[in-house]
Amino acid sequence: MNPGDRVRVERADRTYEGVLLPSSTEAHLVVKLEGGYNVGVDRDDAAVDVLEEGVHEIESAQDAEESGSDSDSEVEFDDDLPTISLISTGGTIASTVDYRTGAVTAQFDAEDVLRAVPDLAGRANYRGRVVTNILSENMTPEVWQDLAQAVYEEIEAGADGVVVMHGTDTMQYSASALSFMLETPVPVVFTGSQRSADRPSSDNVMNAVSAVEAAKSDCAEVLVCMHASESDDDCALHRGTRVRKNHTSRRDAFETVGAEPLGTVEYDSLDVTFHREHRERGETDLAIDPALESDVELVKFTPGMDPAFLDVAEGSAGLILEGTGLGHVHTDLIPKIEELVADGTTVVMTSQCLEGRVCDRVYDTGRDLLEAGVIEGEDTLPGTAKVKLMWALANADAVEETMQTSIAGEIQRRSTPWT
Amino acid sequence: MNPGDRVRVERADRTYEGVLLPSSTEAHLVVKLEGGYNVGVDRDDAAVDVLEEGVHEIESAQDAEESGSDSDSEVEFDDDLPTISLISTGGTIASTVDYRTGAVTAQFDAEDVLRAVPDLAGRANYRGRVVTNILSENMTPEVWQDLAQAVYEEIEAGADGVVVMHGTDTMQYSASALSFMLETPVPVVFTGSQRSADRPSSDNVMNAVSAVEAAKSDCAEVLVCMHASESDDDCALHRGTRVRKNHTSRRDAFETVGAEPLGTVEYDSLDVTFHREHRERGETDLAIDPALESDVELVKFTPGMDPAFLDVAEGSAGLILEGTGLGHVHTDLIPKIEELVADGTTVVMTSQCLEGRVCDRVYDTGRDLLEAGVIEGEDTLPGTAKVKLMWALANADAVEETMQTSIAGEIQRRSTPWT
Incomplete structure (x- = not known):
């Protein structure tokens, strides 16, 4: 049994089928399910059948580290394009990107990003970073702090914008947390997906591409970028502190409460338009105040x-x-x-x-x-x-x-x- | 100092000016404030000045009882009109109606209703009843039970429809409670007011008139009737279990969640229209299951x-x-x-x-x-x-x-x- 094998894992009354990931530990097996989600299963009492060997080529963490710098990447750095940092925290959208490496602490590079979402090609130079890999109901104030620190470091390292891939359940809370913790001279854009990549109605590609365009814009705020309607016309850009998930399942679940969204990304043209006053790129210096009273x-x-x-x-x-x-x-x-x-x-x-x-x-x-x-x-x-x-x-x-x-x-x- | 006097009451750091009500007890003074609200003040340590004697003529409870039957009322019963029961629980809208009697347990009659809201004349024969007089944040499951019982008795006594006047804060909870407790063959329509009668923008008359028209309709459900927009065009009729107060102060704060409202009352014509399937008048027999597990x-x-x-x-x-x-x-x-x-x-x-x-x-x-x-x-x-x-x-x-x-x-x- 090796990472990359298709396996069937039985434990208690549950059966999981999927690809074994290298993030498995001595105590837990981590399996990528059909829908793109990772599931952790206690190795004790788990019965594992290998259904097919090596169905996915998986780099070892060491390989990934060795080939991880942009200079070694097959994707050339384009001086004319801005650099966007993609930070993954888990959830439906991240499962598209972290499919290959699977590891919860790995860096991923531009090549990984483009393999996962080919539509992102030619829009930016990409840096990738994994802060955690959790369903967002398990998000904690401690992870908000790690995430704020990661965004801070990416901007300090020269990112022209940051995209945070996040589960939709608690995205509004995390976006609020970063809104208070960070003063940012560049856009910090949260995005997620209401439907996983294996569904015909998945919103992950359009949301990711639109978020990257928003991260290249002149709005230096913490934003949430999600479908504006049930069609694939526009994404809405919501202010992180005013956004709310107002529907359990619709792709346009996210709404700005009590106002129009701050901006729009038209998917056809990928024009980014802002409808209301906002903080401009470069208006503030980068700063971080990550302390939180958790009680x-x-x-x-x-x-x-x-x-x-x-x-x-x-x-x-x-x-x-x-x-x-x-x-x-x-x-x-x-x-x-x-x-x-x-x-x-x-x-x-x-x-x-x-x-x-x-x-x-x-x-x-x-x-x-x-x-x-x-x-x-x-x-x-x-x-x-x-x-x-x-x-x-x-x-x-x-x-x-x-x-x-x-x-x-x-x-x-x-x-x-x-x- | 007598009921009907304009008084100034000082207690602790607060000063109240208004009309002393007959519902005052040995322990508490009850004062009707300018905005129409009643305030109860502990008599201990309260300093009272009478500013003007007898500014409002107030019936004694005994007088009210003696003149309270419809047969003695100056308002004639009209055989061609349906009979609507108005039940008051307090809140902004009730303060318009209960101004005269003030008492928290009194019956009020058709005359009282028409004196308070003259626009109601000619639409129905009215019966009036006070269940309680509280701001709706103080509503309790016990009051829901009293209210359900009162509605039940009014329908049993022949009311063709019931209007419940209720504070807006918890109207959705009370409407839900009655939706589960009662099976009703006639409409039971909650209404309230977001602005008190002394404001030019008050919504109390339009809401009350629209609620009476809804109570005459063929929809035998528990409904909430409130402004449909910020203008005075229409009231919306919401199903009691699906309605939510979605704004702290707007007159059109109430919305049906996840669907269009069940119906509309056009204020110009007072036409009542239903847009979706609903229980029809007479479809079910009157029944009540008021038991609640409060824990x-x-x-x-x-x-x-x-x-x-x-x-x-x-x-x-x-x-x-x-x-x-x-x-x-x-x-x-x-x-x-x-x-x-x-x-x-x-x-x-x-x-x-x-x-x-x-x-x-x-x-x-x-x-x-x-x-x-x-x-x-x-x-x-x-x-x-x-x-x-x-x-x-x-x-x-x-x-x-x-x-x-x-x-x-x-x-x-x-x-x-x-x-």
Whole structure:
């Protein structure tokens, strides 16, 4: 049994068929499934049949390292093209690119990229880097920090733009995290795929190509590039702090909440257009503030919630409340919230409406919350507010002021008058 | 100091000015503020100035009772018009109607209704009833039960339709609750107001009139009737289990998730049109199943969540998870979920995407969740799923099957193919 063999692995009640990857360890087999996903299987109690030997040629990690520099690559460096760094974190889209090397810590080179997505040829010089290889529901604040560091290093090494390949489940949280952690003079574009490469409806090629074009653009922000509609006409470019996955399965699941997307990549022409004000390439110097306070929770209030639920936040550094309407919870919860604040927990109110601004000055419940020491999160999305509070508690002197000031476009100017 | 006097009340750091209401008790003063809201102030330590005596004529509870029957009302019963029952629970819209009586348990009559909203004249014979008078963030499962009982009694007494006036914060939860608790042969239409009656942009009259017209229609479902756009053209009629307040302040905050609204009330003509299949007037007999299991919590998963967070559900009858994407949480949470299920907690997965169906058969994380005993909530909205699980645990023999079967339109037919 060798990497590259097609195998059938049986363990407990499950059977997996796919290609054995070199990232297998003494404890785990890693198998690339038909759909392009990797699965890790405990070697103990696993029964393995080799169905066909050497169906995929797989470089050893050593070979990859030896041939990994651009100078050895078959793909020539083109002085007239910008250099785009592709960073892989896992998920459906990365599975297209990391198919060949499989390893979770390997570098990959321009040749690997072009073999995986031939449509990328001629658009840029490519650098490749793998930060992790996980389904994005398993993303953690620690990986956000590794990812921010990797993006920082790539830009420092001269990348003219960065594309981050990421699972779609938590892409909005990671894009928010990098929006706060990094000041970037070049575009940092997250992209992913809602359908794997083996499906006729896969969106991975169009999203990857569009993301590369966006990474070459003049918008020096953290963006998310995904299908704008169910057709293959355009990709939308969303600001990382305002984007939300609003559908479980559609290719155009990602939307900017409360505004039009920042920009569009037309797939036919690959023209990149921006519709609203944004930070320009080179406007800021590269900087990184990756510290995070990990002890922050988010609680969504619903009617009938037991006030004891809020005990989860006892002793926590921060708590995001996802209230109703303008930012309310049942009055019975307020004494507990007051206690949390008194004990040093920073409590920020957001709204489960998602669109519109929190305003706790209109109704009594809101005024009582303000008196209890709750900070209004303006119109920051609840998930973004959680990430921001983690960042603010570790980096800001004045946390309340920071939560009410737009750092990375997470707070929008009021779009509709209140009366 | 008497009910009807304009007063200034100072307590702690707050000052309230308004009309003293007869619902004041020995312990609390109840003051109707300028905006139409009632505020309760502890009599202890409160300083009260009477600014002007008897600015509002207020009936005593006894007078109200004596003159409360329709036969004594100045408004004549019209045999050619249907009878609509207006039930008040509080919130911005109710404050228009309950201004005169103020009391929280009083009946109000057709005269009161027409004095508050003259535009309602000539559309129906009205019955009025107050279930409670609270801002809707303070709504509880117990009040849902009282409300269901009141609606049941009104229909049993011959109402051709029911309008429920409700605060907008938790209207979707209450509408869901009544959708599951009641089988109704007539329309039950929730309405509310995003702007109070004293604002030029108030939506209360148009919403109330449209709701009455919807209550006269042939759609025997629990509906929500609110502005369809920021203009005063149409109200939308949303199915109670699929509606969501998607903006903190806009008049058209309410939307049907994942579909067009069920119907429209054109304000000019007051024509009521339905765009999709619905239950017809008289199709079902009146029935009520108001039992609820109150020990159900909702947890929204976000990256970085401490697995210990799930301790809040220990010993609970039910838990709704609001996962990412197709219905995922971090793999580290799965052992805890498995324990909860083993200990008898019913765990149902929904998606924070809001639109689209949960499908835990696609990825390993999902399959692990299914193996742990998690029930897929289909495309039921998370908030609706919580209410439904409270109802299912108290009323259904087969809870899993019930959660995966549409009882009141909460599960939609698949609208987009998965591949």
